[in-house]
Amino acid sequence: MNIGDKVRLLHGREEGIITRLSAGGQVEIEIEDGFRIPALKSEVVVIDAAEKEYFDRPGVETNAFEPPVQKTLPAASTEGIFLAYVPYNDQLHDLVLINHSQKPCLFAVDELSGEKVKNLEAGVLQAESFRKISERTLQDFEQWPALKFLLIPLNKKFDAPQAAMERKVKFKATQFFKHKGKAPLIGKESYFFQLDLREKALDVKKLNEALNPVAKDAFPHVQPKRPPASVDLHIEKLSREHDLMSNSEKLQLQMEVFQKMLNDAMTSGMDEITFIHGIGNGVLRKEIHRFLSQVNGIKYFKDSQKTNFGYGATTVKIHE
Incomplete structure (x- = not known):
């Protein structure tokens, strides 16, 4: 078991990467959302090795489950x-x-x-x-x-x-x-x-036009695109090179997508939309709530139910 191995807790659903090996048989694991959790070596298993050993045994159907592999x-x-x-x-x-x-x-x-x-x-x-x-x-x-x-x-x-x-x-x-x-x-x-991938610059003029659209009947032939009922704003869903972005670049991109999806929801006649922002350090959630508090046409917004998103999402109710 080494730093960089992908592991799973034997008595839990968490998966992550080993980032530290400590004396006394302890390891530190970074799970997908960036949080780190301690565990004993005896409580974790290296995913690829253990699952391959199990599913390669005679009598075990290999098509019953496809173990995750490191791409x-x-x-x-x-x-x-x-x-x-x-x-x-x-x-x-x-x-x-x-x-x-x-x-x-x-x-x-x-x-x-x-x-x-x-x-x-x-x-x-x-x-x-x-x-x-x-x-x-x-x-x-x-x-x-x-x-x-x-x-x-x-x-x-x-x-x-x-x-x-x-x-x-x-x-x-x-x-x-x-x-x-x-x-x-x-x-x-x-x-x-x-290193030299350039993030697309934020066009403030176009963004303002999107957030403050002209009257719908000015372009009656244009049908606004309806976004999905829930929009995932985790940065890995928005950019393939997010690991090379600064925190400010990540937040800027997340807010750009949030504002665009909110505008599309309002102009397409949706009455509700949910934004999944995760828990993390709470910066994105605060920025979203601050923005929503200043937007006309919003009936109310609230943290989503724990059973669905673990309070890592915000549901927006839109005026009809």
């Missing part, structure tokens, strides 16, 4: 700048910056500690090349500092300019260990992430 990402086929954690041995990983593009890139990599910054590496990374910038051990996963990357593509001939990009990275175990595959250029099994 392996294919090697990246798109161009871009990647961060890869390449295993040197069972615990030590090389931290590698990969330029899988046709342009050289000026870069700087900093470690963050509160308000303080320490530079790890800086320079020019040539096209189709990579550079080791540090090392990390899985045993210290919980103590890995946040990283900040500054990336500036360089034109060696006349071409359209590309803006500099700044990206902050702080991993959660439940997301980090899902990103396993063959890293570009290196070709080894690694945990790798694309």
Whole structure:
């Protein structure tokens, strides 16, 4: 049993990733919503190994249940700048910056500690090349500092300019260990992430138009799209690269989707809609409730029943 193994509690329904091994046979598990729970090694089982051993036995129907497996990402086929954690041995990983593009890139990599910054590496990374910038051990996963990357593509001939990009990275175990595959250029099994994916900028004008629509009869031929009765705002449902987004970027995207779905519900004639935001630290819930308190056309809103969403959702009743 090692850090990064996916496990399940024997006497519960929780599943997660081991983030810490402690003396006395204890482990710490990060479950899907980011919460960490302690458990004894004797109370958890590694999912893949235990289920494979059971379902491969003679007399057990393998089609009765399909055990979850850790997905392996294919090697990246798109161009871009990647961060890869390449295993040197069972615990030590090389931290590698990969330029899988046709342009050289000026870069700087900093470690963050509160308000303080320490530079790890800086320079020019040539096209189709990579550079080791540090090392990390899985045993210290919980103590890995946040990283900040500054990336500036360089034109060696006349071409359209590309803006500099700044990206902050702080991993959660439940997301980090899902990103396993063959890293570009290196070709080894690694945990790798694309750094130069640009989030779509929030168009304030269009958002305001969506939230303050003109009279329905101005465009009688346009039928507003009816959203589902419940909308899941968990960030992993909204963005495939959420693990590389800052907290403010995540909140901005979640609020953008919430406001769009609320507007669609109101203009399509729905009388009720539920937004699943989870419990977490409560920031998203507070922002949603603050927004709802200022919107006309809302009869009331309330926390949903515990049996359905564990108080991690808000139901909005809309005026007819």
